Structures are given as structure tokens and as C-alpha cells.
Amino acid sequence: MRSFVVAGLLVAASILPLQALAGYAGGQIGLAVSIGKPQQHVFYVTEKIPVTPGPLTLYYPKWIPGEHGPDGPIGNMAGLFFKADGKTLNWKRDPVDMYTFHLDIPQGVKTLTADFELLPSRGDVSITPKLAVLEWNQVALYPAGLPTAKIEVEPTITLPAGWHYATALDTAKHVGDNYTFAPVSFNNLVDSPLMAGEYFREIDLSPGNPVHHDLDMFADAPKDLAITAPEVQGMRNLIVQANRLFDSHHYKSYRFLLSLSDQLSGHGGGLEHHQSSDNGLFADLFTKPQVFLGEASLMPHEYVHSWNGKFRRPAKLWQPNFQTPE
Numbered sequence: 001m002r003s004f005v006v007a008g009l010l011v012a013a014s015i016l017p018l019q020a021l022a023g024y025a026g027g028q029i030g031l032a033v034s035i036g037k038p039q040q041h042v043f044y045v046t047e048k049i050p051v052t053p054g055p056l057t058l059y060y061p062k063w064i065p066g067e068h069g070p071d072g073p074i075g076n077m078a079g080l081f082f083k084a085d086g087k088t089l090n091w092k093r094d095p096v097d098m099y100t101f102h103l104d105i106p107q108g109v110k111t112l113t114a115d116f117e118l119l120p121s122r123g124d125v126s127i128t129p130k131l132a133v134l135e136w137n138q139v140a141l142y143p144a145g146l147p148t149a150k151i152e153v154e155p156t157i158t159l160p161a162g163w164h165y166a167t168a169l170d171t172a173k174h175v176g177d178n179y180t181f182a183p184v185s186f187n188n189l190v191d192s193p194l195m196a197g198e199y200f201r202e203i204d205l206s207p208g209n210p211v212h213h214d215l216d217m218f219a220d221a222p223k224d225l226a227i228t229a230p231e232v233q234g235m236r237n238l239i240v241q242a243n244r245l246f247d248s249h250h251y252k253s254y255r256f257l258l259s260l261s262d263q264l265s266g267h268g269g270g271l272e273h274h275q276s277s278d279n280g281l282f283a284d285l286f287t288k289p290q291v292f293l294g295e296a297s298l299m300p301h302e303y304v305h306s307w308n309g310k311f312r313r314p315a316k317l318w319q320p321n322f323q324t325p326e
Contacts, residue, residue: 023056
């Protein structure tokens with residue numbers, strides 16, 4: 001039985017690259033996201049995809065690890081245009097799966113540019129006038145035919161003037177308010193959310209430890225960043241106790257990304273990631289002790305998921321792309 005499984009995997013591995021050549025040229029995808037005016041609550045996206053002539057299928061991520069459902073916010077996507085060599089290309093949405101787009105790439109075209117916006121909705125607001133939560137899966141398309149771990153992306157973010165940011169991604173360079181991150185696989189990009197904002201505070205949770213653990217807090221008002229010394233010590237104790245429990249760590253560093261806002265919607269609670277966690281809590285988390293008492297378990301919960309659920313994942317919870325149920 002095992003030999004048949006291995007043979008099947010080898011056949012699949014040999015087919016996937018051939019599928020990828022149909023329209024997608026391989027190579028690095030450029031993904032540029034801009035917040036523009038945060039009062040508009042809109043992400044502006046430009047994506048450049050290396051292509052070859054022929055049919056091309058692109059996906060908008062549908063099944064996101066940890067979200068337990070096909071809830072990629074395709075309904076918030078607007079203004080989608082595809083262009084090549086200065087000309088607008090026609091595209092078709094798949095008649096069965098609305099997360100799938102089909103194009104025909106003309107002869108001689110080497111780069112396809114996709115432009116669109118991610119709008120807010122009643123139940124999903126990712127940007128306030130003072131902060132933003134960016135989940136990269138919401139602002140990117142990717143080509144069919146390859147596992148997402150084999151698709152390389154160079155992401156860029158343009159922030160409002162004076163804003164700070166935090167992410168598990170490595171910053172490669174920045175010019176003004178434009179920040180470019182080191183190329184990563186599409187899989188790791190989706191696993192590395194970014195928070196940004198005007199009011200920001202970073203706290204080292206493992207002083208003296210060569211493996212950095214940071215609490216990166218963003219709030220709509222500076223008063224909401226007033227974490228107390230005992231609360232900081234509790235978070236530092238968490239790092240010590242987790243390393244005693246697991247006796248190892250698999251990340252090069254870890255960031256607790258924390259948004260403190262009553263204006264965000266669709267981001268309440270948390271989502272685990274390999275080298276960070278996306279935590280969205282009430283603005284008065286640190287100013288009302290009873291609120292902190294009720295919500296204090298969120299960040300430890302997501303932190304443990306870095307081991308249990310990300311580093312070690314049940315077989316049926318891993319899929320080669322973001323279109324397959326997990």
C-alpha cells in the first residue's frame with residue numbers, strides 16, 4: 001500500500017510543474033499594498049505576476065488555516081482589472097467557484113498586472129483612522145498549478161505618514177513610508193499578518209534571550225497602550241513557562257500582534273501563526289482590570305498553537321493550497 005502512495009505522490013509532483021507552465025511563468029510575484037487614506041478603510045492592491053502565453057487560472061484564497069471555513073472575503077474585493085503591456089485584458093469568473101478567475105494571456109506578454117481594492121463591509125473593517133490589520137490572504141491572488149509553498153512573493157506595504165508596523169516578515173528595505181519585505185513563499189506570507197498604526201508600543205518579553213519575543217500593541221488612542229508592570233511580567237512568565245513545557249522552540253522569533261480597538265470588526269479574538277499571532281481585543285483591555293481578566297487567556301492560547309497546530313499539524317489540516325477544505 002505504501003508503495004502505491006509514494007508512486008502517486010511522485011506522479012502528482014511531476015504533473016504540478018507542467019500545470020504551472022500553463023500561463024504562469026514561475027518566478028517572483030510582486031505584491032504592493034497601500035493603505036492610502038485610512039479614513040477610507042480601503043486597501044489598494046497592485047500585483048505583478050510573471051506569465052507565459054496561454055490560459056491562466058488565478059485563485060483568491062478561500063480556506064484560511066485556523067478560520068475553519070471558506071470565508072476568504074471575496075465579497076469585499078472590488079475594482080478588479082488585469083492589464084498587460086498597457087492593455088486591459090478580459091477575464092471570467094469561474095461559473096462554479098467564485099474564488100477562481102480565468103484569463104487568456106496574449107502572445108509576447110511576460111508580466112500580468114492585477115489591480116483591485118479590498119473594501120470594508122458591515123462585519124469586516126480592517127482599518128480605522130489610527131490603525132490597520134493586514135491579512136495578506138485578503139489582498140492577493142495566486143496562480144493555480146503549484147503548491148503555495150512553491151510560489152515566491154515579494155510583498156510591499158505603503159503606510160500613512162508616521163505610522164509604525166510589526167510583522168514576522170523580514171524588512172529588506174524602506175524608502176519613506178514604503179516598506180519592502182524579503183521574498184517569502186505565498187504560504188508563509190499568508191502566515192505572517194501585519195499590524196500598523198499611529199499609536200504603537202513594543203515590549204520585549206524575553207530580555208536577554210537571543211530569541212526575541214515581542215508584544216507589539218496598536219491602539220486608536222495612546223491611553224489604551226497603558227499596560228501595567230504586573231501584566232507585562234505575566235506575559236514574560238508565559239514565555240518562560242512555555243519553553244519549560246515544550247523544551248524547544250521552532251521559530252527564530254515570535255511576535256504577539258495586538259490591536260486595541262472598538263472600531264475594528266471581523267478581527268475580534270485571535271488567529272494563530274507560526275512566528276506570530278493576530279490578536280484583536282477591546283480598547284479598554286489595559287484600562288479596566290475586569291476586561292483584562294476576561295480576555296487574558298487569548299494570547300497564551302494563540303501562542304501554544306504555534307507548536308500545536310502550526311509546527312505540528314494533523315495530516316488532514318494541511319493542504320497544498322488555500323482552495324481545498326482542511
